[in-house]
Amino acid sequence: MNHTLESLRKELDRINFQLLNLIAQRGSIVKEIGEIKKKQSVNKFDPIRERKMLDQIIEHNKGPFSDDTVRHLFKQIFKASLELQQEEHHKTLLVSRKRRPLDTVVRIGDEEIGGNNDPIVIAGPCSVESEEQVRKVAQVLKQQGLIFLRGGAYKPRTSPYDFQGLGEQGLEILRKVADEFHLKVVSEIVNPANLNSSVEYVDVIQIGARNMQNFELLKAAGSVQIPVLLKRGLSATIEEFLFAAEYIVSRGNNQVILCERGIRTYEKWTRNTLDISAVPILKKESHLPVIVDISHSTGRRDILDAIAKAALAAGADGLMVETHPDPAVALSDANQQINLTTFRELMKEIDRYNRLNTVKSDG
Numbered sequence: 476m477n478h479t480l481e482s483l484r485k486e487l488d489r490i491n492f493q494l495l496n497l498i499a500q501r502g503s504i505v506k507e508i509g510e511i512k513k514k515q516s517v518n519k520f521d522p523i524r525e526r527k528m529l530d531q532i533i534e535h536n537k538g539p540f541s542d543d544t545v546r547h548l549f550k551q552i553f554k555a556s557l558e559l560q561q562e563e564h565h566k567t568l569l570v571s572r573k574r575r576p577l578d579t580v581v582r583i584g585d586e587e588i589g590g591n592n593d594p595i596v597i598a599g600p601c602s603v604e605s606e607e608q609v610r611k612v613a614q615v616l617k618q619q620g621l622i623f624l625r626g627g628a629y630k631p632r633t634s635p636y637d638f639q640g641l642g643e644q645g646l647e648i649l650r651k652v653a654d655e656f657h658l659k660v661v662s663e664i665v666n667p668a669n670l671n672s673s674v675e676y677v678d679v680i681q682i683g684a685r686n687m688q689n690f691e692l693l694k695a696a697g698s699v700q701i702p703v704l705l706k707r708g709l710s711a712t713i714e715e716f717l718f719a720a721e722y723i724v725s726r727g728n729n730q731v732i733l734c735e736r737g738i739r740t741y742e743k744w745t746r747n748t749l750d751i752s753a754v755p756i757l758k759k760e761s762h763l764p765v766i767v768d769i770s771h772s773t774g775r776r777d778i779l780d781a782i783a784k785a786a787l788a789a790g791a792d793g794l795m796v797e798t799h800p801d802p803a804v805a806l807s808d809a810n811q812q813i814n815l816t817t818f819r820e821l822m823k824e825i826d827r828y829n830r831l832n833t834v835k836s837d838g
C-alpha cells in the first residue's frame with residue numbers, strides 16, 4: 476500500500492515537472508507573441524482567441540475534471556500569460572511605492588502635506604451656510620495656527636430633500652474669508668463641469684466618498700494642476716481606492732492626498748467604521764500622503780480625541796475634522812460637528828499628543 480502511494484506520488488512529481496516545463500515553454504511563446512503585438516500596436520488581450528482555445532480544449536476534455544474546472548484552469552493560464560505580455564507599468568500602478576519609493580509631498584503654496592512634515596489639520600464646517608459662520612471658524616483656525624479651512628459648497632446628500640449646499644456662492648464665501656485670514660480652502664467638487672471654475676476659489680479639490688468612483692470626475696481632476704483630496708468610497712476596498720487615485724495621477728496630476736473616512740459595516744454605534752489599518756497599509760503600498768477624517772469615520776463627538784490619536788499613531792499625515800460655531804443648528808451633520816470650544820480642546824489634546832511623541836522619539 477505504502478509502496479503504491481509512494482510510486483504514485485513519484486509519478487505526480489514527474490508530471491508536475493512536465494507541466495512546469497510546458498507552462499514555461501508556453502510562456503516563452505506568449506512573450507514572443509507579445510513582442511509581435513507590440514510592434515503591430517495590437518491589443519494584447521484577445522478574448523476571441525481565448526474563446527476559440529477554450530472551445531477546442533473543452534471539445535477534447537475526456538475528464539476526470541469537469542468542463543468548468545478545465546475552463547477555469549486554462550483561463551488562469553491565459554490570465555497569467557497576458558500578464559507576462561503586459562509591460563511593467565501596466566502591472567505596477569503610478570501611485571504604488573514600487574514605482575516611487577519616496578513619499579510624495581503635496582504642496583499647497585508654501586504648505587506641505589506628507590513626507591517628513593508634521594501632520595496637518597483640516598477643519599471647518601460640514602456645509603458653508605453663511606459668511607459669518609465661516610468667519611467664526613476661520614478666526615479659531617488662525618488662533619490655533621492652522622492653515623486649511625474646509626467647507627462644503629456642493630453637498631451630495633443621501634436625501635434629495637436635505638440641504639444641497641450654497642454652490643458657487645459657498646465657494647465665494649470660503650475664498651473671501653480664507654483670504655482675510657491667509658488660509659487655504661479645501662472644498663468638494665461633485666461635477667466635472669464645475670472643476671475649472673472652482674479652481675479660482677479652492678486650493679485643494681476634495682472628491683467625496685460618494686464620488687470616489689465617478690470616473691469622469693476623477694479624470695477631470697487629473698487634468699487640472701491643483702491638489703486633490705480623495706476620500707475613500709463608502710464600501711470601497713483599499714485596492715479600489717488606489718485605483719481611483721490612479722485615475723487622477725495617470726492623467727498627470729500627482730498631487731493627491733488619500734483620505735480614510737470610515738467604511739460601511741454592520742456596526743451601528745459609529746456612523747462608519749474607521750478602518751485604521753488602511754492608514755499603514757496605504758502608506759506602505761502608496762507614496763501618497765494619507766489623512767483621516769475623524770468626523771465622518773465616527774459620527775460621534777465623544778471619541779474624537781482617541782480617534783485623532785489613533786490616526787496619528789497609525790502614521791496619518793493629517794486629520795480632517797468638522798467644526799461649527801453652533802452645531803445644534805447646522806444644516807448638515809449636526810450630530811457629528813463639534814463646537815469651537817470643543818475644537819480648541821481637541822487641538823490642545825492633539826498638540827499634547829504630538830509633543831509627547833516628539834519627546835519620545837527624540838529621547
Ligand SMILES: O=C(O)C(=O)C[C@]1(C(=O)O)C=C[C@@H](O)C=C1
Pocket residue numbers: 505508509519520521522524525552553556557
Ligand atoms: O494568441 C495570442 O494572441 C496571445 O497573445 C496569446 C494568449 C494566450 O495565452 O494564449 C494570451 C493573451 C490573449 O488574450 C490571448 C491568447
